Structure formats: structure tokens, C-alpha cells
Amino acid sequence: MIKIAWHPIYAHPLPEGHRFPMLKYELIPEQLLHEGTIEQENLFSPLPVSEENILLTHDKGYWEQLKNLTLPLKEQRRIGFPLNAQLIERELRITQGTIDGTRFAQQNGIAFNAAGGTHHAGSNWGEGFCLLNDQAISANYLLNNRLAYRILIIDLDVHQGNGTAEIFKNEDRVFTFSMHGDKNFPFRKEISNLDVPLDDNLQDEEYLNLLEINLKKAFEKSQPDFIFYLSGVDVLATDKLGKLGLTKQGCKERDRMVLQTCKTKNIPVQVSMGGGYSTEIKDIVDAHCNTYRLAFDLFN
Template sequence: MIKIAYHRIYAHPLPEGHRFPMLKYELIPEQLLHEGIITPDNLFEPEPISEDIVLWTHQHDYWMQLRDLTLPAKEQRRIGFPLNAQLLERELRITRGTIDGAKFALGAGVAFNVAGGTHHSGSNWGEGFCMLNDQAIASNYLLNNKLSKSILIIDLDVHQGNGTAEIFRNEPRVFTFSMHGDKNFPFRKEQSDLDVPLNDGVEDEEYIDLLSYHLQVAFQKSNPDFVFYLSGVDVLSTDKLGKISLTKVACKERDRMVIQACKTKGLPLQISMGGGYSANIRDIVDAHCNTYKVAFDLYH
């Protein structure tokens, strides 16, 4: 059975101005249940991860400041919202959802986290609404528990996975692939193993052609036995922050290409949702739900 990490704590601890884009964490499972794509049995609510797992990826001093709620105000502004205990618990649960999803994927082939994709968090910083890097932590969990020997992280959020790139820049067992807006946040990029910077305004055909080529390159260079996919929908033309001009059809085809490649190669796949900031919440929810629909079609 395909499992989806979900927890109702995701939305409520956020400051008022950040609650609109976070509504998707509630609406995506509701929509999938409404359409009959999933049943409640597909959903699971993760517990927080433990400190020792965090410290496999993030530096001790940074984690202590998060844990003790003593992160300097300047660093909290870099994250994008003031630190509090509920937000930290939210992040710890999101990360456990990605770890547990990865373990479920080892059996079922694919698993989801309705949140996650916190790829701007580096080893000793938070940034861009990301405090702990869920897929990086989950990657180290798999490696340290000998559940994987070679990991590919495919990051197709419109923003570069700078934190993920920094964390794994000296780790040959993890190959980082980021296809992102060149002139978009973060404006100081890190070096992934494979970066594909995109010009503003890229449309469907060019995007799909670039992905088709570079996806093959990423698989060839990494030879993975496990794949993480960050499927941000801020590549949509309706997105307020993305500067890329994809239709929902192309966004769904992007997902199909990644998921089909993993299924064909017999590679377990964990998917975290990443960004999405369209003015109409329906555009965000529809595009994210398409990712689930592709996977459920392929794995049923």
C-alpha cells in the first residue's frame, strides 16, 4: 500500500501571513480522499524524530539553538518566521514523515510526504521557510542504517536545493540534481552534483526536453538504489514566485517522467511536496494531487 505522511499540526502554529500557502497540507489529503484516490488507510501521522537523527545531518550548535529556541533574530528572519516550540515540533514531524516514507517505499515502491521538501536548510542554517532538511536527514538515515548505498535526490522545485547541495557536497554516496530558476531565490547558489539553471519564462516543451535529457544523465552518473524526489509546483505559470511558465499538463508530465523512470528501474522512491505559491489555492492543490494520481496509476 502507498503511504502518505500527514499530520494536522502542519498548519496551525504558523503566523497569520503564512497560513494561506500552508493550507495545501490540509487540502491535498482531503481532495484525494474526496476523489477516492486514497482511503484513510493510506495516511499516517508521524511522530517527531529524535535528536541523534537530526545530528547526523545538522551541526550541533545550530540544532541546540533550534531546540532551545535561542536562534538569533537575524537567523529567524532568514528562515522567514519567528521560531517557536510548535513550529519546531512541526519540522521534526515532517522529517519523521519523510524517513518513515522512505522505509515504506522500500516495500511499496513509492511513498509520499504531504509536506517536506525543506531543501533550503543547510548543515548549520535555516532559510526560506526551512529549518531542518527532511530529505537530507532521511538520506543519512538510510545510509547510516545500511538501507541504501547510493542515493539520488531529484529536486524540481523552482528554487535551487542549496541546503541539500551544501550538506552533501563531500558525500559521494548522495548525488544531488537540481533544475531550477537561475535568477530566483536563493540568490547565492550552492553547487549540486548536477545543476540545470533555467531562464525566466521557460515553457512546457523546453522544460520537458531539458528534463528528459538531464534526468538520464542524473541516473547514469549516480547509479542509485534509492531516489528522493522534491516535486514543488512553483514551476506553474500561475505561481507568484516561480517565474517559470509551465501548464498543469506539463507539470504532471514532469512527475510522470520521474516516477515512471524509478518504477521502470525498480528504484524505491520517496516524494516530498515542496513549494507552491499560486494566488488560487486550487491551482496548487490540483497540481500536487496530480503527482499522487500519477504514482497511484503507475503502482496499481
């Protein structure tokens, strides 16, 4: 059975000005349940991640400042909102949801986190609404427990996975692949194992051609036994922050290419949602739900 990490705290409202993007975390599971793509038993509620697992990836000093809500205001501004205890708990549960998802993926081929994709968090910083890097922590969990030996992280959010690239810059067992807007945030990029910078307003056909070429290259170079996929839908032309020109059908085909490759090669994949900031919430929810619909068609 395909399992999906979800907890009510995922939809915890952010400070004024940031609440709209949080609606999707409530609406995505509601839509999937309503249309019959999933049943209640597909959902599981993660506990908070342990400090031991956090410290496999993040510096202790940074984690202590998060935990104690003592992160300097300058660093909080870099994250994008002031810290509070509920936001920290939210991040802890999201991260454990991704760790749990790795084990479910190894059993069932694929697993989801209805949030996550916090790829701007580096080893000792938070940025761009990201506090802890859920997929990086989970990759280190797998390596530390000898549950995987060669990991590929496929990041197709419109923003470069700069935190993920920094965390694994000296780790040969993790291959980081990021296709992202060249002129988009973060404006100071890190170096992934494979970076594919994209021009503004890129359309479906050219995007998918680039993905086909570079997805093949990433698999050949990494030879993975586990995959993380960050499936942000901020690549849509309707996205307020994305600057690309993909249609929902193009975004769906992107997901199909990634998930079909994982299925064909029989490599387990954990999927985190990443960004999505279209003007209409229905466009965000539908594009994210397409990722689940595809997975349930392919893996069930």
C-alpha cells in the same frame, strides 16, 4: 499499499502573511480522500524525529538553538518567520514522516510526505521557511543504517536545493540534481552534482526536453538504489514566486517522467511536496494532487 505521511500539525498556521501557503497541507489529503484516490488507511501520522537522526545531518549548535528557541533574530529572519514550539514540532514530525516514508517506499516502490521538501536548510542554517532538511536527514539515515548505498536526490522545485547541495558536497554516495530558476531565490547558489539553471518564463516543451536529457544523465552518473524526489509545483506559470511558464499538464508530465523512470528501473522513491504559491489555492492543490494520482496509477 502506498503510504502518505500526514499530521494535523502540518497545517499549523504561520504568522500573519504566511498562512495562505499552509492551507494546501489540509486541502490536499481532503481532496484525495474526497475523490477516492486514497483511503484513510493510506495516511499515517509520524512521531517527532530523534535528535540522533537530526545530528547525522545538522550541526549540534544549530539544532540546540532551534530546540531551545534561542536562534538569533538575524537567523530567524533568514528563515522567514519567528520560531515557536509548534513550528519546531511540525518540522520534527515532517522529518520523521520522510524517514518513515523511505521504509514504506522500499516495501511498496513509492511513499509520500504531504509536506517536506525543506531543501533550503543547510548543515548549520535555516532559510526560506526551512528549519531541518527532511530529505537530507532521511538520506543520511539510510546510509548510516546501511539501508541504501547510493542515493539520488531529484529536486524539481523552482528554487535551487542549496541546503541539500551544501550538506552533501563531500558525500560521494549522494548525488544531488537540481533544475531551478537561474534568477530566482536563493540568489547565492550552492553547487549540486548536477545543476540545470532555467531562464524565466520557460515553457512546457523546453522544460521537459531539458528534464529528459538531464534525468537520464543523473541516473547514469549516480547509479542509485534509492531516490528522493522533491516535486514542488512552484514551476507553474500561475505561481507568484516561480517565474517559470509551465502549465498544470506540463507539471504533470514532469512528474510522470520522474516516477515512470523510478518504476521502470525498480528503484524505490520517496516524494516530498516542496513549494507552491499560485494565486488560486485550487491550482496549488490540483497540481500537487496530480502527483499522487499519477503515483497511484503507476504503482498500484
